[in-house]
Amino acid sequence: MPRSSSRIVAPVVEVFASFQGEGLFVGEAQVFLRLAGCPLRCRWCDTPGSWGMRVEKPARIQRDGEAVQHEDRLASPFKAALWIASVEPGEPRTVSVTGGEPLMWPHFIQALKPMLGARRLHLETAGAHPEALGRVLEFVDHVSMDLKLPADMDEPVELDPAELEAAGAAPEDDDDEASTLAPINEAAPRTPEAWAMARRRSLDLIRDHDACVKVVVSGGRSPRAYDELFEDVARRAPDCPVFIAPATPIGGVSAPEFQDLVAVVENARDLGLDVRVLPQVHRMLGIA
Numbered sequence: 001m002p003r004s005s006s007r008i009v010a011p012v013v014e015v016f017a018s019f020q021g022e023g024l025f026v027g028e029a030q031v032f033l034r035l036a037g038c039p040l041r042c043r044w045c046d047t048p049g050s051w052g053m054r055v056e057k058p059a060r061i062q063r064d065g066e067a068v069q070h071e072d073r074l075a076s077p078f079k080a081a082l083w084i085a086s087v088e089p090g091e092p093r094t095v096s097v098t099g100g101e102p103l104m105w106p107h108f109i110q111a112l113k114p115m116l117g118a119r120r121l122h123l124e125t126a127g128a129h130p131e132a133l134g135r136v137l138e139f140v141d142h143v144s145m146d147l148k149l150p151a152d153m154d155e156p157v158e159l160d161p162a163e164l165e166a167a168g169a170a171p172e173d174d175d176d177e178a179s180t181l182a183p184i185n186e187a188a189p190r191t192p193e194a195w196a197m198a199r200r201r202s203l204d205l206i207r208d209h210d211a212c213v214k215v216v217v218s219g220g221r222s223p224r225a226y227d228e229l230f231e232d233v234a235r236r237a238p239d240c241p242v243f244i245a246p247a248t249p250i251g252g253v254s255a256p257e258f259q260d261l262v263a264v265v266e267n268a269r270d271l272g273l274d275v276r277v278l279p280q281v282h283r284m285l286g287i288a
């Protein structure tokens with residue numbers, strides 16, 4: 001059950017209306033709620049500005065064609081819902097909560113859902129925190145899970161609670177009401193074995209949920225390197241559609257050779273997976 005405390009908050013990077021650039025709902029007009037805080041370090045990360053929680057930085061609220069509005073970064077679910085409604089150009093839209101890693105804030109996601117009316121709530125996550133995923137699953141209508149190759153990850157970092165303590169927060173303690181202000185303390189995976197365990201637990205959770213998985217394929221990797229991801233999907237969530245995204249060359253990451261991309265797709269298809277190739281549309285459109 002969600003906590004009833006009005007003290008639930010999370011650091012918001014930005015709220016804006018745009019088009020979904022990835023996954024099952026690509027092209028759909030949505031509102032994006034980007035939460036700060038991510039302990040992971042993907043080599044192709046396009047939002048490193050969302051890694052830290054830095055409450056002294058303002059949240060950016062932008063309605064199309066209007067100047068960016070700056071607000072206090074630490075927001076309640078109620079305030080976030082007001083911002084969401086304020087940036088929608090027309091009828092209410094599906095809300096994608098993204099990051100950062102939004103699973104740092106399960107209490108916030110739980111409390112946000114009832115404030116969105118009939119809007120769908122979609123979660124974009126790396127699936128590295130299955131305990132937190134289990135807490136929010138019944139509150140989200142769709143999960144879009146990025147499966148990561150451990151080899152594509154740098155060492156994770158601990159989120160620094162001091163960044164939130166400056167705003168009166170405290171480290172999580174389930175017996176403490178103040179925990180609603182702090183990120184989860186579920187450790188990020190550090191080893192290939194820990195990654196495999198987290199991935200499998202997360203896939204087990206989304207097996208019977210509305211969900212899709214995404215795999216970014218970069219250059220310089222053997223097409224067989226992705227087998228461990230596909231084999232887990234085939235065993236754990238075989239009906240989940242798999243979106244394969246050739247990496248956009250950025251930050252030292254290269255795009256895959258076309259023949260390698262074809263081989264990755266065929267390897268996944270050989271396992272019976274429902275595979276689709278989709279370029280990173282958000283990058284083509286210049287959507288962060």
Ligand code: SF4
Pocket residue numbers: 038039040041042044045046047048050051099100101126
């Ligand atoms: S999980 Fe997302 S925000 Fe975190 S490092 Fe990876 S791509 Fe960046």
